[in-house]
Amino acid sequence: MAVNIENVEAFVYVIHCGSFNKAAEALYLSQPSVTARIQSLERDLDCRLFDRQGKAVRITEEGRRFLPYAQQLLLTYQKGKLHVNRKKSLPEEIKIGCTVTVSNYVVPELLPRLTAHFPNTHYKFVTGTTDEIVGKVLNKEVDIGFVRGVNHPNLHSVKFYEDPISLYVYEDHPFIGMERLSVEQIARQPLVFFECGALDWLRIHRIFENLDHPPNIRIQTDNSEMAKRLVLGRTGISFLPGLSVRQEVASGKLVPLRMPETDGIALQTNVISNPGEHGQFLNEIIAIGQQFNAQ
Structure with missing residues (x-):
């Protein structure tokens, strides 16, 4: 049985974002597209992954059992992609803006995991208020920002913690x-x-x-x-x-x-970036955020 990696990605994003709507926004897809991907994955696995009650979505026991494998599949795929495209896609330095709280309590746990996945990348951190970091991301002074739970129409924003x-x-x-x-x-x-x-x-x-x-x-x-x-x-x-x-x-x-x-x-802390940029780093950061929330 061949499993479509995009369907697995949709499944993980629905759980992380908490709804089909928010997952669609994070993946830059329509909600029907996300629904179709989940339904396709359910057919492949021959089980229901979510119970839908009106607008509420609840993961089933089968979905809960599949989740760690789905996360591992995504991670393995991302590592393979990274290995193939490392030279042409990974920057030598990535600039990260964050609030003081994130710099004090999140970065010390986040950075060792990032360096393990991206060992040839150097990191530069700057701190500021949420508004300052949003401005720096918009102006491309920093690549990725950790900010309070805000959404900006010109930025890709995903809940981190x-x-x-x-x-x-x-x-x-x-x-x-x-x-x-x-x-x-x-x-x-x-x-x-x-x-x-x-x-x-x-x-x-x-x-x-x-x-x-x-x-x-x-x-x-x-x-x-x-x-x-x-x-x-x-x-x-x-x-x-x-x-x-x-x-x-x-x-x-x-x-x-x-x-x-x-x-x-x-x-709520969100991760923000300019749309379509630094996808590999964002995917790894979001995966780490899922581990933070599970602790």
């Missing part, structure tokens, strides 16, 4: 072990507010909007590393993205506290 926001306190804080925390209790604590300008961040503010008194915000900063260190120093407690505190949580120096009010709030 979703980073949940939670409330973090230092070890031995009196809130640890409490079954239920009220918004009023949190509002009275000294708060270190990290803000990155993302729309989802407004939802953190809305948690406190119905209180009689404003929250006790002692310090505001746009730097997650600074906010984290202030919590470690017991200056206050803070709502922080999970990537920035992974090591401290693992060592017990910071403790996440679950609040129903923050469920579903996350910072």
Whole structure:
């Protein structure tokens, strides 16, 4: 049985993007084309890969079992393509723009994997705000950008990572072990507010909007590393993205506290580029992003 690699690619993109529509946008195809590719793959495999309920799409158990093989097929194909076309298609240097958070917490894990796949390429990183990085990609000052979850009509944009926001306190804080925390209790604590300008961040503010008194915000900063260190120093407690505190949580120096009010709030990082450029790097970055989200 011969399996069409484009059908496998469509399958992986539907799972990564979360819908047929978004997969079609990422692949620069129409939705019927993506649907036709999935149906063709289902005929080849003689099973259903997705359950469709209205607009909602859910992967079946057969699809879940096939996914790791599909990813490996794509990776093997991309490696073969890379080997054949390495000299004529891979740049000697690739410039990557990213936000400070990505440079601090994503790049150290991303870069070793990129260099393993593209050992002859050199990398140059620049940091900036999302708007700055978007401008640099548009002006071709950088090749690929990592930005907050934005879409631009002139850029190819794909979700890379979703980073949940939670409330973090230092070890031995009196809130640890409490079954239920009220918004009023949190509002009275000294708060270190990290803000990155993302729309989802407004939802953190809305948690406190119905209180009689404003929250006790002692310090505001746009730097997650600074906010984290202030919590470690017991200056206050803070709502922080999970990537920035992974090591401290693992060592017990910071403790996440679950609040129903923050469920579903996350910072989304997208990978952007000019359409049709640096496809090999983007495919590898997206594959790494799938591994990040699975952790």
